Amino acid sequence: MDTPQRDELLADAVRLRTGGRPEEARERLLALTARFPEDAEIAYQTAWAHDVLDLEAEAVAYYERCLSVGHLGEEDRRGALLGLGSTYRVLGRYGQAVETLRQGVAEFPDDGALHTFLAMALYNTGEHHEAMGLLLRLVASTSEDPYVRRYRAAIEHYASGLDGTP
Structure with missing residues (x-):
């Protein structure tokens, strides 16, 4: 898959999440992360989609992945650290x-x-x-x-x- 298609699919998934359709966003993001397991931005958005659905235990692996596999922009890194820390807290960790x-x-x-x-x-x-x-x-x-x-x-x-x- 080329980068423009990846970018378009990721943007569509984010629009679904922000538009109140988080389960559809999660499904698309899971497919994307399977195709791009080393993509930090996709992993971050996948973590966020899980968090929105109160699937904190599942979100952790994606937060950890996005912080370890590659470069995130400053705002995404900030959000990932807050998201992972908050998720750990919710889980009693x-x-x-x-x-x-x-x-x-x-x-x-x-x-x-x-x-x-x-x-x-x-x-x-x-x-x-x-x-x-x-x-x-x-x-x-x-x-x-x-x-x-x-x-x-x-x-x-x-x-x-x-x-x-x-």
């Missing part, structure tokens, strides 16, 4: 979730969603202080609430020392 989401935060430090999902995974591993600190720093740095903005410095200060000592 909390340590792997933390590891994956930490990698995502390291690669994309300005991504608030990655920080938020990491905080949830840290909560699941009992690392409540670090989770709360992450969320407080995120609220302080992104909130447009005038009262949060007024106390931004204090919130950031206490994010490092929730027990009263920074």
Whole structure:
């Protein structure tokens, strides 16, 4: 299959997923991934289609594949790290979730969603202080609430020392 046909078939599958027909998208993506097992973008879209259908256990292999077999664009890599980390968390694989989401935060430090999902995974591993600190720093740095903005410095200060000592 040539690249234009591959691109067209992949675009059609993504349109099905975003258009509310995820099962049809999944079927097409499974066929594509069978033909292109080393294609990171197809593996990512296949993982996403499984996630949309609440088939998290099946999604993991595709997320892992897309992150290991080839190059993903920046936004797809960001989405794949978040998707895999979140999926691990949903499956109760909390340590792997933390590891994956930490990698995502390291690669994309300005991504608030990655920080938020990491905080949830840290909560699941009992690392409540670090989770709360992450969320407080995120609220302080992104909130447009005038009262949060007024106390931004204090919130950031206490994010490092929730027990009263920074």
